[in-house]
Amino acid sequence: MFKYIVKRLLMLIPVIIGVTFIVFFILNLSPGDPAAIILGDQATAEALEMKREELGLNDPLLVRYVDYMVGLAHGDLGLSYRNSISVWDQVIDRLPNTALLAACGILVALVIGIPIGIISARKQYSLLDNISMVGALVGVSMPNFWSGLLLVMIFSVHLGWLPSQGMGSGFGPLVLSLILPSVTLGMNSAAMVARMTRSSMLEVIRQDYISTARAKGVSERVVTFQHMLRNALIPIITAVGLQFGNLLGGAMLAETVFSWPGLGRLMVENIKSKDIPMVMGCVVVMATMFTLVNLVVDIIYSFVDPRIKSQYKKGR
Amino acid sequence: MEKTKTNTQRSLWQDAWRRFRKNRTAMAGLIFLCLLVLIAVATVVIDVVTQKEFYNTYVTSQNLVERLKGPSLEHPFGQDEYGRDILMRMLWGVRYSLFMGGIAIIFSLIVGGALGALAGYYGKVIDTVLMRFMDILLAIPSMLLATAIVAALGTSLVNVLIAIGIAYIPTFARTVRASVLTVKDQEFIEAARSIGCNDREIIFKYIVPNAMAPIIVQATLGLAGAILSIAGLSFLGLGIQPPTPEWGAMLSNARNYFRDAWHVTVIPGLGIMLTILSLNLMGDGLRDALDPRMKN
Numbered sequence: 001m002f003k004y005i006v007k008r009l010l011m012l013i014p015v016i017i018g019v020t021f022i023v024f025f026i027l028n029l030s031p032g033d034p035a036a037i038i039l040g041d042q043a044t045a046e047a048l049e050m051k052r053e054e055l056g057l058n059d060p061l062l063v064r065y066v067d068y069m070v071g072l073a074h075g076d077l078g079l080s081y082r083n084s085i086s087v088w089d090q091v092i093d094r095l096p097n098t099a100l101l102a103a104c105g106i107l108v109a110l111v112i113g114i115p116i117g118i119i120s121a122r123k124q125y126s127l128l129d130n131i132s133m134v135g136a137l138v139g140v141s142m143p144n145f146w147s148g149l150l151l152v153m154i155f156s157v158h159l160g161w162l163p164s165q166g167m168g169s170g171f172g173p174l175v176l177s178l179i180l181p182s183v184t185l186g187m188n189s190a191a192m193v194a195r196m197t198r199s200s201m202l203e204v205i206r207q208d209y210i211s212t213a214r215a216k217g218v219s220e221r222v223v224t225f226q227h228m229l230r231n232a233l234i235p236i237i238t239a240v241g242l243q244f245g246n247l248l249g250g251a252m253l254a255e256t257v258f259s260w261p262g263l264g265r266l267m268v269e270n271i272k273s274k275d276i277p278m279v280m281g282c283v284v285v286m287a288t289m290f291t292l293v294n295l296v297v298d299i300i301y302s303f304v305d306p307r308i309k310s311q312y313k314k315g316r
Numbered sequence: 317m318e319k320t321k322t323n324t325q326r327s328l329w330q331d332a333w334r335r336f337r338k339n340r341t342a343m344a345g346l347i348f349l350c351l352l353v354l355i356a357v358a359t360v361v362i363d364v365v366t367q368k369e370f371y372n373t374y375v376t377s378q379n380l381v382e383r384l385k386g387p388s389l390e391h392p393f394g395q396d397e398y399g400r401d402i403l404m405r406m407l408w409g410v411r412y413s414l415f416m417g418g419i420a421i422i423f424s425l426i427v428g429g430a431l432g433a434l435a436g437y438y439g440k441v442i443d444t445v446l447m448r449f450m451d452i453l454l455a456i457p458s459m460l461l462a463t464a465i466v467a468a469l470g471t472s473l474v475n476v477l478i479a480i481g482i483a484y485i486p487t488f489a490r491t492v493r494a495s496v497l498t499v500k501d502q503e504f505i506e507a508a509r510s511i512g513c514n515d516r517e518i519i520f521k522y523i524v525p526n527a528m529a530p531i532i533v534q535a536t537l538g539l540a541g542a543i544l545s546i547a548g549l550s551f552l553g554l555g556i557q558p559p560t561p562e563w564g565a566m567l568s569n570a571r572n573y574f575r576d577a578w579h580v581t582v583i584p585g586l587g588i589m590l591t592i593l594s595l596n597l598m599g600d601g602l603r604d605a606l607d608p609r610m611k612n
Binding site (some may be wrong): 284 | 467
């Protein structure tokens with residue numbers, strides 16, 4: 001098992017190199033001279049040239065990429081074009097906020113999605129099933145920036161129960177300020193998870209071993225959770241892992257709606273001011289997060305399904 | 317006897333259409349979508365015929381006295397922060413979501429499909445290289461990738477199209493590759509080769525038509541994703557810019573006024589949601605219709 005994890009961690013390296021290369025390449029297509037962005041319109045040609053040399057912009061793209069990667073290995077993502085502060089510091093500063101929001105979003109997705117999926121599957125074609133599945137379809141189709149605005153309208157403006165913006169400091173205010181953004185972020189995923197849980201449970205529900213379990217007098221609760229859900233879990237976990245990517249993309253929107261001080265908002269703000277190193281740093285960190293989550297999902301598989309684990313024990 | 321004869325002569329597509337027609341929710345999705353296409357075409361035709369005169373008098377004309385006024389008989393969807401009629405703006409906004417989403421998806425379908433077919437058909441080195449590259453692209457969430465591309469190229473209609481088109485290439489490459497792989501080792505391909513068909517004929521005449529079902533489903537769902545991404549980018553201020561009546565951009569504007577007027581927020585979002593919903597319904601229906609084994 002340990003070997004497997006180490007092997008998977010090593011396999012991450014080429015993926016991260018590939019991701020950074022693509023992002024680096026794309027962002028360097030950007031028209032416009034960074035030196036001119038930093039120094040403003042008034043700068044003389046000599047000053048611009050000096051700045052370009054200082055930033056290493058006169059080097060070929062590949063050289064700059066290697067420089068960037070060497071920096072990255074040392075925890076250095078370059079300096080912001082706008083105010084010359086370290087990108088790494090900024091990104092690391094915002095990272096926990098986005099991670100927290102994403103984790104709560106996933107939590108919302110699981111807590112809402114899985115029970116609804118289980119109930120729908122157990123009572124297939126009942127009124128409850130129909131209502132939940134229509135609800136799930138609507139939930140999948142709602143753009144999260146819109147549902148966020150609606151939630152703010154209802155719970156902040158009309159009812160005044162929850163804060164509409166920012167991140168509270170201290171435990172109580174933090175939890176209160178987390179509720180609306182995480183529901184917003186998790187809602188689409190909850191709907192997706194509910195649909196996945198239902199169809200995955202339905203595949204299991206008519207298996208012979210379920211009848212066997214019932215016949216030998218296992219309680220309905222144990223049948224549902226131990227026999228059905230356990231076997232239906234793999235596709236659900238896959239779906240949740242993939243949802244995490246959508247969640248990170250959605251975080252940009254949710255963070256903008258709620259002025260949440262996370263990576264997504266940092267990225268959007270800096271796109272507008274054309275601060276390429278900042279944007280680059282945000283994308284690299286978020287993509288790395290996504291790859292790490294996929295790794296965790298792969299490891300969870302082997303805990304959920306012992307058959308997968310045994311594959312890695314054989315002959316090794 | 318005669319009935320069974322006609323039954324056997326029905327093609328796969330006629331069969332699928334019969335199944336699709338029976339699916340009421342999927343049909344509702346299809347009808348709503350046809351309606352949207354009709355609106356988009358009609359508004360473009362009106363623009364061309366009246367040389368934007370109608371657009372200027374009814375869609376962009378401001379009426380500051382009646383700003384943020386709620387729905388009324390004269391303006392069923394109410395008026396926005398400049399007193400513009402929201403119904404008109406919604407109708408004129410259909411084309412951005414639908415046509416731009418459509419163009420972006422067709423682009424990624426063609427490029428991704430070609431790459432996926434190459435990888436699946438020739439296998440070996442081409443497959444490994446192409447699919448590793450796609451895996452890396454897939455490691456960047458599509459919305460993030462699209463945003464990065466827009467960040468580099470700048471915000472314009474064409475750049476948004478390029479960004480979203482590229483972001484969806486890997487999904488199609490994977491789908492097409494998977495379906496090519498299931499088809500390519502079957503006997504009729506060998507038969508085609510033995511009667512002297514070349515690779516191009518085999519790919520386009522035999523493999524592509526047989527691999528079509530999952531691609532159509534993926535394209536429908538991809539279109540929903542693309543429309544959401546366009547609206548999302550515009551909402552962030554990185555896509556289509558106001559005063560263009562794009563739904564995401566309208567929502568972005570509405571953020572400043574939703575404390576005073578509910579309709580400026582509710583209506584554009586409802587438009588986006590219904591569009592995505594109908595595409596999802598259609599996608600589900602198509603999947604059931606094209607692959608009856610999938611239906612439980």
